[in-house]
Amino acid sequence: MFAVTLAGGQCMATPDVCEVPTPGGPVATPFPNIGLPSMGDSPTTKVLVSGMPALTKASKIPLTNGDELGKVGGVVSKKSQGEVEFVVGSAKVKFEGQPAIRLSTPTRQNAGNALGTVVAPSQSKVMVIS
Template structure:
């Protein structure tokens, strides 16, 4: 199993291309942009399970907004009208580890970003998970 993802700053999910309609003097033109979701902005993360002091991200979590396609104000080509929309997590997330009844998101899991407009990958995870409490 790959490292579990948390809402730690610096962890991202990245999708390319996120093709969005972009205004130009000659009209809207489809242009590919990178689409980045910052895990520090993840919503609906675990409220009571933490790794490295940060909340665990599960299959029910999402990141909103995403960035990178700001100039594409005409919206996505695949998912019409989506602009800087959320990133969600696709199966297979972990099949072995659950937090609060939800599968955890792991490094290299797949994402949907800017709605259905772009497919991406989770880039970041906690390298070590310690189970238990108390001191040594």
């Protein structure tokens, strides 16, 4: 699978069940949750993939979108637009000592409220096979 970098791509989790405020009280509602690797923090500083810093298991995406209407927050995390963290990385390929992140890596999104995956590649030249 292709290595994930700050060049783009997409992480998706659905359903991200958040509570929506209503006059009768909060109602649990499913939303999609989308994280953009281009917003990732703690990327590599010395390893570039196709000219862009790569993401590792230590990287996080601090902000997501898609669940903005769930103002009360997720049923698990009690947050809306929470961070994306990568559950596992490559078992064999490491960037700066951390497991590399690649297309199809599992994610926890909205601060753990929804499980997802990296669904769109950042680049299509460098593959991480393991």
